[in-house]
Amino acid sequence: MNRDKRQKRTTIYDLAELAGTSASAVSAVLNGNWKKRRIGSQLAERITKLAEEQGYAVNMQASLLRREKSKIIGMIVPKYDNRYFGSIVETFETMARERGLFPIITCTGRDPELEIEAAREMLSYQVEWIISTGATDPDRVTDLCAAAGVRSLNLDLPGSKAPSVISDNFTGSRELTRRVLVNYERKLGRKSPLLFIGGRGSDHNTSERIKGFVAAHVEKGIDVDAHHILACGYAPEKAEHALEALQTEEGGVPMGMFVNSTISLEGVMRWIIRSGHNGPMAPTLGCFDWDPFVALLCDDIEMVRQDVPAMLASVFDIIETGSATASLVQIPPVFVTSR
């Protein structure tokens, strides 16, 4: 009632006064342990009704300050511009909520400094866990968390100091390469090596995928050209420029490619179209990642879809069992042939 000028939010003290009872009774009723605190059911009902009428909402800041567990879980994610991370975030939110956790998510654009800053901010909010997704330097986040007594976990890209859940990049990549090699041979009428493009050579996933890429070539007795492994970064322009540069070199651009992410694929597609390599002479493609429009619109592409639900199930499994070891869980991805 006494809501002065800039009406302050209703508190348990306001409700207590209105109900003619104490703040602790109100608190007990509203947070559900009024049975344990032996509050009568009539009073409970009266308070509940009042709270509803007044549009009361707990002040989480006050509540969390007092409680021991915050139930807040943070996730750091590089971008929202592709289906993979989009579905990670969406699944993460849903699963966190199902478990009574409050998810907070921050996008850092693959900038290591921003990753640290975001982690520090999350620690200020008393998160209980930080999930570093596709982080450039996950171990630094883990160190920061450890200093604050907070658990952390790596998703998509592994770290050495916290449990990590990633796709089985080597096996996935080897199988993808096999399939593309078959398609390429069928088209070309002879065996020929593929071009590898996209990703960062320094990151674990890219290097494992390169290993799988090479292994599949070796199996088939095809020599890989080291010149044709272009871990040029993820951004579309990088892939596009790398192909432009290669075009001017001797031998030009192979018409069979392993593209390391849909982001890079965007650049590859741009190059294909700008250089007139579309239509019947389009390259044979493989992409380590999935996009619905590519799957529908591209004729000759094999895609690997990372198993996001399985990955996040594994993440929450680790959270629930509280396993502390810097284990590495590898989730097999799923294969999708276009059309």
Added chain:
Amino acid sequence: MNRDKRQKRTTIYDLAELAGTSASAVSAVLNGNWKKRRIGSQLAERITKLAEEQGYAVNMQASLLRREKSKIIGMIVPKYDNRYFGSIVETFETMARERGLFPIITCTGRDPELEIEAAREMLSYQVEWIISTGATDPDRVTDLCAAAGVRSLNLDLPGSKAPSVISDNFTGSRELTRRVLVNYERKLGRKSPLLFIGGRGSDHNTSERIKGFVAAHVEKGIDVDAHHILACGYAPEKAEHALEALQTEEGGVPMGMFVNSTISLEGVMRWIIRSGHNGPMAPTLGCFDWDPFVALLCDDIEMVRQDVPAMLASVFDIIETGSATASLVQIPPVFVTSR
């Protein structure tokens, strides 16, 4: 030092003890107004160093409990599965941070109940603003906010009780329809009406787009078939099924379409391929939304790209000026022709 068993986080009291000073001095130094509070610069330096060494991070819960403004800003978003919302979220985060605000984002999957629940939860966290993006029932969120003295704002879909920032759907749709009609006439050799598919007839954007769609037909003297306006919802399957159903009817499916969102376009593409309408006989398309792969891979499509940076600039403009009226800002979208 006295960090017991489960090491608690370092607090200003710990730092005060270590520095042989008071908690209020520590607080003043660490939150930057030590000049105003006349703390000596040597002590300030000593405290800063100590805080760094101990890996101190403020307890936001405690800090926010005491302060008047939380600097937290919430956003409710339907999905993360397309470029439009992805870029809204990414831009929102960046712009919020640039302004010293802490963004929290929740995805509600277009479920009105979840929207309300999410808003309630955000209010518990003392958000200062809630941005309802593409919300099914934004006015209910506004009411909830108003009761708590919190400002709200609608993005993408307008509401009647809070300022709204949306695309100029009518003009955008009319222009898109004009372009597709031209392409369709060129292909067909005669004037013919388009099919409208996707979206919810009950939402403002869809109904405005239908108006623009009709207006463009009227301009050209083409009769629209009311049977061919299918606001069947956003999900891909809905669009796919709607086309399947139409196929069996007399007249079949027109080979010129206005698709209301990339999500629906996914279903349309599936239908096109499954029903064998791809290749040279593919339909002439227009899509109110943009996706890079569609732009690159589709031959005969016109797309409208909603101007996300301009929309969010307008959002933060309203937030900064604090305008209270339930105004409607319409941002012109940008046209993209494939290839």
Added chain:
DNA sequence: CGACTTTGCTCAATCGATGGAGCAACAATT
């Protein structure tokens, strides 16, 4: 040298919710 200002810091109340401890009132038991 005494009055006054400035500097540099500390004290203690406060934000709102929580939960251990405790206190009446009444019921049940011996």
Added chain:
DNA sequence: AATTGTTGCTCCATCGATTGAGCAAAGTCG
């Protein structure tokens, strides 16, 4: 009737940071 148990509630310290008020010491001025 005295003791013990149960029910239904209230009191108050507490979480950590913030901030108005206040106090001692040093500096300034006439």
